[in-house]
Amino acid sequence: MTPHSFPRDLATINLFKRRTVLIWLVFALATLSLIVRLVYLQVMTAPDLLEKARRQQMFTLRPFIPRRTITDRKGVVLALDRPVYTLFAHPHLYKQKPEEIAAKLAPILKRPADKLTEVLNRDTTSTQVEYWLSEENADRIYNLRIDGLDLVQQRHRLYPQQDLAAEILGYVNVDHRGQAGLELSQEKLLERIDQTPSVTQDGSGKLIPTRIPAGMIQSDRTSLQLTIDSRIQRTARQSLKQQMVKYGAKRGAVVVMDVRDGGLLTLVTEPTYDPNRYYEADVKLFKNWAVSDLYEPGSTFKPINVAIAIEAGAIEADTVFNDEGALTIGGWPVANFDYEQVGAVGPLSISQILERSSNVGMVHIVQRMKPSVYYGWLERIGMGDISGIDLPSETPSTVKPQEQFLEYVIEPATASFGQGFSLTPVQLVQMQGILASGGKLLTPHVIKGLINEEGEEYYQPKLPTPRQVISAATAQRVVDMMSNVVEKGTGKPAKIPGYRLGGKTGTAQKASETGGGYANKKITSFVGIFPAKEPRYVVLAVIDEPVGDDAFGSTVAAPIVKTVIEDIIVTEGIPPSHPEEVTSKIPILTAPQPTPTPATNSPTP
Template sequence: MKFLKPNFLNALDSPTFRKKNSRRVKSHKVKRGNFTLRKSWGSVVRIILVWLVLIMGMVGIGYRLYHLQIVKGQEYFDRAEGQQKTNLRRYIPRRSIIDSDGRVIASDQLVYDVYAHRLLLEKDINSVARDLAQIIPELDVNGLVQRINAQETGVIVARNLTENQADRVRGLGIIGVDLDQRYSRFYPQDDLWADVVGYVDMDHNGQAGIEHSQGDLLQRDLSSPEVRGMLQVRRNALGSIIPASLPDKATELDDLSVKLTVDSRLQRAVRDRLRVQMDQFKAKKGAVIVLDAQTGGILALACEPTYNPNNYSAYDFALFKNWSVTDTYEPGSTFKPINVAIALDEEVINPDSYVSDPAQVMVDGWPIANASRTGLGRVTITKALDVSSNTAMIDIMRRIPRSRYFERLEELGINERMGLDLPFEGVGFLKSEEVFTARDIEMAVSSFGQGLSLTPMKLVQIQGAIANGGKLITPHVVEGLVDSNGQIQVYPDIEETQVFKESSADAVVKMMESVVKNGTGAAAQIEGYNIGGKTGTAQKHDGRGRYSTTARITSFVSILPTDNPRYVVLAVIDEPQGDSLFGSTVAAPIVKDVMKSLIRIKGIPPSN
């Protein structure tokens, strides 16, 4: 049999190839059948080198495997296990918030979100929408049909369904309609307590009110701190969670609730009355605060306009702040009793002193007049407050050295935070000592409550010091943590500082009583009760060194009852519209009605 040589062997065996390479390459012949294959020593060397590289690579890989699996094996095993395992904290409900009588203001509840998936629906879309609308009255049938048709899957139908509504949806048995269960913060009284309580977002994080500022207090403690309700899980290669182990110890929740000083009945009366007056005068905004001056507890606090925390996303973000705590304003004549208390403390006057009340005075070249444009000549301190005389207040405060007057204002903490348990507290404005003491004009305008600013809450705090015998107490809404039996287990720390002499504070209360009986506060009179009060009508500063001729802030502050001072009520109305816009006509009627509710709810007996 004759064998045919492959082409490449024919080429190697050709005379031309042998002739060209005979001088350069030494070769030997290997016989295979009827042809001879020549191997060059260069090829042999190359083969050996390739084998050496392969062997070295195998040795290197072997060493690396030894290093990874033996030397570093445990370290990498622990690291891999740590990446696969994770701790998920189970949902822990926030503590409930209750009012002073134990009524629930905020709590966590189980709610459901409803979704529709068009590709999975076996029923007609219009029929599905009509069926769901029977359970969810606020549902827009036509709008839902359009949304389902526009998207194949995952269309949100409604959020925050109750357990009863969810059961009814399940009862429909509609394939393609799903329920997603979750926990939601619920505020059963809607917008009543929005300014105090605030709200939590979709992630259950507090964003306003005490939901924000008291987050640590609202977070429950677990009975096993080292466990903290953690569930250890393992993730597979796709990231899916596989249960690995359950906690070994119980994670029982405490039964404590956050109790507030507020009263829902009084708050309702305050909110309703404020809204009526806001609508009547078409005001920009308004606020009412009721304070227990003996304890510093806030019994009611309402701002308008406000929002519903159950549906916070539908409102302007600006409404989420409590402006009675965050915003400052010039208090006007409601600050005059505070200045009288300072003057009594400094002994430049006494309760029976007489002061000058001209229609107008010149201070550093500036004419300052009474609101009435008239003067009574020589009057008592009480009469000066009755008629709310600016010029008489200037005469009083001129008797105190400027530097000492500035010190007394600083002692009241006008330009400092009070340390409230409500968030985003604003800081009042008091000019520097250098500026304040340089000229008489600064002292003069401060004597009737302009040229300085503070928050409504700060004014209530200082008026509370006049009511309680001179003690500056930090206002607060949190009374403490209470158990299921209503016993307080944790009390907040409340600061208290003596800022007025008791005799001075008592004398000012009697003067404020005369303001209601005989002066500008007559609109706040309640038959059978001795009430102290002071009106305030301040021009608004435009921020450019001038005061507006039209924009005003009207206010009224009262102390009830004067024979046993306990409660302070403040109403502030910003930029009311219309005629006769004064503290006596706009704010005082609100305070009167609030005091009537306070008398009824607290059972305050008539004055002797």
Template sequence: MDTPRQSIRQKRKKPLSQQLKRSSVPYFRLLLVWGVLLAGGLVLAGNLYHLQVVHSSTLLRRAQQQQTTYIRPFVPRRQVVDRNDNVLAIDRQVYTLYVHPRLFKNVLEAESVAKKVAAMLDRPTSDLVTLLTDGYNNDRNRGIRVASALSEEVADKLKKLKANGLDLVQESSRLYPQEKVAADVVGYVDRDHRGQAGVEYSQQKLLERSAESYKLRKDGKGVLLSDRVPENFVHRDETKLQLTIDTRLQRTTRIALREQMQKFNAKRGGVIVMDAHDGSILSLVAEPSYNPNEYFNFEPHAFRNWLLADLYEPGSTFKPINIAIALEEKVIKPDDVFPDPDVIKVGGWSIRNAEKEDNLALSITGILQHSSNVGMVQVMQRLKPDVYYNWLQKLGLGKTVGIDLPFEARGQLKNQAKFVSSPIEPATASFGQGFSLTPIQLVQLHAALANGGKLVTPHVVRGLIDNQGRLQQPNLPQPKAIFSPQTAQTVVKMLEAVVLEGSGKASQVPGYRIGGKTGTAQKANIGGRGYQRGAVITSFVGMLPIESPRYVVLAVVDEPKGIAYGSTVAAPIVKSVMESLISIERIPPSQPIPKE
């Protein structure tokens, strides 16, 4: 009988074939696992080599692109202010309201939201209810634009509704607090924030602040890393564009102009007030005008500042300039006297005075007082035509004045050969016909009489001013001397006589010495041939104070109806404007006129 130890030994001593047979399956699996692991390791190593060595530069560049972003911060357009720092244009944050009808639970919710929104927007409830319910019933997938340029106050009220389907999109908008008051000068910007008129257009480079892009880092979730944001990222440039315009004078000037235009049922009108010493414009008003906050509601012609962009024949308002030319050339003396018949013949043409008067003879001052065309023809006939033409060119006729507002038209002057060879051309030019200029150029020429004989550049931009009050002024051309101070002073004295005893009496302001000249010019037909029957442009250009002239005021009214002359239509406007100017500038009363 076998012992227990012997039986155990017998069990252990099994045939080798049986032992290999039982262990062959696990051994194969072991080899298979090791083979897979080895192959995977080789693949991973190869892929790692491929990524880290072969394509390392490409992947590094791609990673940097994913972790880096370039942001250009929003920088608002510079403010525009008048000379007293009153805001004329400023950027503000506004909101556009969109409604998504498909987000409403039912039509009742759409109707309820519509009623609440209508009350906040001051819109007809029925219109908004119809819009939103129709949108819900038609299952619109796109948002409906309901209102734009909403203020933050209105937007906050809409947000508090917490209504489904309401979407407020924040954007920047340009606001013009003075509305129509300074629209002719300031202009407006379109929806893309690009200037389209006024200084908004001409001073685009000064109004747009420079904003460079910043390179920022992001984390794996795309969130900006705050420690990588540069310190000056939210820096604000407080520099403003300051104009020479006075809003107070601009407002009173527009009122005075409108009253006369309504009284005489005029087509259009304009007023310019300029400092004759440096060319700065205190007021520039053109009617009809527009509200730059709602420019889209006006026709394109409303944006055209015709005081700069349109030409006209100045008529009698150019006579003082011609007198200055004749005095400067010494072909006349201030005390010369000329016969004043009703008609004078020039080159087969008859030239008459605007009004028939029984004047046998007139002095130079009398020619201006009575605005005698016949007298002016005789004065300028003493000047050689080529010399006269050279003077007109010297004055800048046929050119622009270079004002810093856009779309200024170039004056028209006939070619020299025609002017010199035809006697009628110098004759008609003597009383302001046969050539054309802009109202702003006429102001420039009269300013040369007021300031002692220098042509200054009209401008509305005073410069860039920072929050410390430091001013960066633009470079303007140096004044150009054209008349001697003696000639300018002589003509100014004659213009005072026009206001005291001539056609400019309606511009008199008690206590102040004023000079000026009326004009009632025919309107040339389109194309320049002949004149429109019954159509005139009335004007008056004045200056004050005569003892030390500084301000020039021009009023022009186009196609007034009724008894319409420069003396009846334009002169009263200048008087009203001068009264406001005296108050605003605190101009002291004039001293009594010295007796000769």
């Protein structure tokens, strides 16, 4: 080592030492920074980071959750949800020519390729190509693997029976919200309770099987079952249509109620619509007029008035009245429908008054009661109230204010033969159900309840307890009188060999739309109670504004009720109460109907 090399070596060593210290200093600072950062992440921001991690790892599934299926009482599907798809095109993402894409889509969509090309060539970022695609066609399009096409899943409500029960079911709009019928009134009951489950996914986005919630496999598979019978509903609609065409009627309704519990087997109105294509229908058809429109029931209300008079103690079942054929009440003329042909009739029993549908006889019956007593009974059976049916937009029945009813003697008189007050067809069925059920006021309804996949009852709506309004003995006496109406009176067209049923015709003048009296139009009806002994069904047919001199309740409405009851007999397998009539060769003749000349406030039968 030379004397000059030593200072250079010392300088090198010092430089090395300084660099080492600097490196350790940097390392120490970095370590300290990491420790500070770690403490910050693990302590200071831990809750926020944990929540962020959960959001990244958890994925919310949005499965297809259908609206509840609706079935009739025997399981026939009336409404169900199905997944459908809307096809969108995004031109900026095409990797093929629009013409080539259109050629591949045409066979699936069953549309001309040139028309599809026009749609695919639109100058827009996104365009709708087709909607309501089935799963099968959506899968075929997906398997084409065409860039620029997008399939969006939606729910679609399908009504397999078309217009069979449109007035009951209603429909849902494009937002899948109920707009009429049960789809509207039972919105909460029809929406399923399935929850959108959250599952865990790994870093690559794959679901972690062990982290899938156990409840995700289970889901609500209940359906809404109705009391409606599709077969009887179809029979009623076909018969109603035939009579409406035959008599050029404006509209009609048929209602069938089981008097054991108030369940409706049939509720038909015409004209109607197909809920699958509700957007093509007249909006007036969305209203179920059997529930929402009032009319004067006419002579079909007479049996109820007879029951009221018997129950009030005003008459006995064997009381006899003199029928003068016509009379004047408070300055107003009241006459029987056949007064100009028959004139004064003479003595009539209560049963004969119903058989002949005598207006004068009914006035005498009601006059035996104080107007206040009669009015109280009308209120007791539900006049001025609603029936409580589980369908939307029910209108309460109407009766004149009590002061007017008590002051003017014409009011009880006209009410005696079913005019001067108004109700809906469903409300009349409810009131006739008082007679058929042994005196109980039932709540008409169409919902039976929710059932599971095994057909077991899962939920049943709670109905008001039936209220006894008249005695069972009085109810049966009146039904027996109504049986004579069918056997010997104006209800003969409803007679069924081998069976006994009670019935009552009605042909009421329609109130003028401008007010102040009655128009020259009429509304015909017939109500049947079947069987006459131990009744189970009330069947009502109402035909609005039939045309023709022979258009009466007996000719227009009674044949509909007869057809419906015959179908009930077959459907339920009800044996005849008089089997000897079924095998008899003697034809059953129907008495011809007279041509009426009604006076003011004098409806025909």
